[in-house]
Amino acid sequence: MNTVRQTRWFLALLRCLLVGTVIDSSSPSSIARSRSVISTVGNQAVLPCNWKSRLGEEAPPTCHIQWTTPADTVFELRGEHKWQAEEFEGRVEVPEESLGSGDCSLIISDVQIGDAGRYESFMVVDGVKSTKTRVFIQSVKLSVFDHKSLQSRGPGEDLVLDLYTQHSLRVVFQSRNSSQWSDLWMRGDEDSHRLEKHPEKEQLTVKRLHSSDEGTYKVLDEYGLAVSTVQLAVEESSTARRVHVVLDHQTPAGDAARSSCSALLLFWSLLVTSLQTLHLL
Template sequence: MLLFALLVHFLTDVSSASVPVSVSVGHSASLPCDGAVAAGIPEEKLYIQWSTKGQLVYESHNASVSLGEGFEGRVEVPREKVRGGDFSLTIRGTLLSDEGLYECFYEGGDARLIFLTRVDLTFTAHSDSLTLRSGANLTLPLYTAEPVEVLFSSQGSNSSVSVCAVERGAVSHPDTGYEHRVSVQSGCLTLCSLTATDQGNYTVRDCSTGRTVSSFSVSVSASVADPPQDSTAAIAVSVSLVLAILLAGAAGVVWRNWRGSGGRQTGTPGYSVTYSHADAPEPQSVELKPGEKHTLSTASNELTPAASSSSPVPSGVSLSAVPLLNGTQSP
């Protein structure tokens, strides 16, 4: 730090040009600096410095490294790259407050701090579109450890409401209706038990600057566990009634065939039922035993055992039954 204060008065050859670098908030940023001009300087005499807004970010000299306030544990200039003439600075877990101009200097033992490059670091907001089913949980990455506010606006609305604030990794000031639905874990905000009213746009906004960190467009679809009850019930009871009628008719055919064979056929009579409906027109077949009642699922086009009462046959359902005899004929 003392060397930084002394040498800052000996800046030479400073250029106004800057190299633009833009990343999304929270991602790592690599600020390039070509140090090939320092080739040949012994490592123990080489001094490297990065600064921003008049404050120290990083400095190294004779294997000793110092980091500026707020950058501890987040920045480095790898020594193996320095030996190859690459003085690029890596910033991990970038914050909005990291935005600005960065300058890289070196000194080779003659007390002259020589300018190498200037980098203009800027940030872009994250954006994403999500589609979730009703009842699911929505997880939103916050991308920053700084205090943020999460806002919600319904589709087509020009106004927004506050969902909650997040400070020091915990929820604070949740709005009415969100008190028991929001939580924060591992840098992500979770909103539990989505409903159709949660469909819209969510914005994560930095509290100190008011800038948008991320935005999410969220769509909520109906849950597959809750199909429309009226049409499903109509299909179920109607198919059960038709199957009962068809199987009763087929039973008479089986009885006549058995009598016609002189009573020589043995085994358990059954029925091959072919069925289809408007949502699944491809015919399917299943073998049923006498007295069985089944319902037809419009989602899977499958028959499943169920007792049912009568109802008119709905439009689009087609059923037919053929008698079978599962057994052998006696000689």
């Protein structure tokens, strides 16, 4: 009976420590310093911005908004003139119809892993003697996650791999009993008797699965970064279970990755310590 009580006590302590860690990492003071936005590859991200928070209610004669990263300017809008960085061409926009009401949010479409980072917005206003002054508006940290899933299929069934974005360049495969990766598909490849790219959707179908197809599939972009990872189990029809477990937000970029890793290490450290203590008791 004492052992049962001690086990419950240690598990309760472990839960408290973990909850405390989560609460501390998102304390109001840390949130107040910077805005944060989370997105997944292929989706849309909206980086909030409102120039009225810095310039007051009266709109300038011509709205001149800039969005930058530490490395370069991403987007610039001055009246009817627009400019976009090459890597964001056709993917970034500030809704002009909302500028008059103060909304200068940056909309990033078809978000990529490489888009992760810190963005800053500025309004360029007239200064003294016809000079221009850049007024800082908002800093936003964007975290971008890849897609992960666990799937199970029976022999002879098909596996549909979501590519999520036109920037997905290739699919690689690692067999369950191998440590080597092999190219399965490249964008531009012609369909084969077992691989078929959907004519409109960003999907690739692996047809008529068999046991040797069991393993890990990775969709990579043009920089070799993972867009998605699928772990596939191929089971006999009599025992196969239809499984499609999506593991969102598992591979954050930048600081988010380090935070996630630290939390995981803390969890295992606490768990091992508790089990060792119970063993001594």
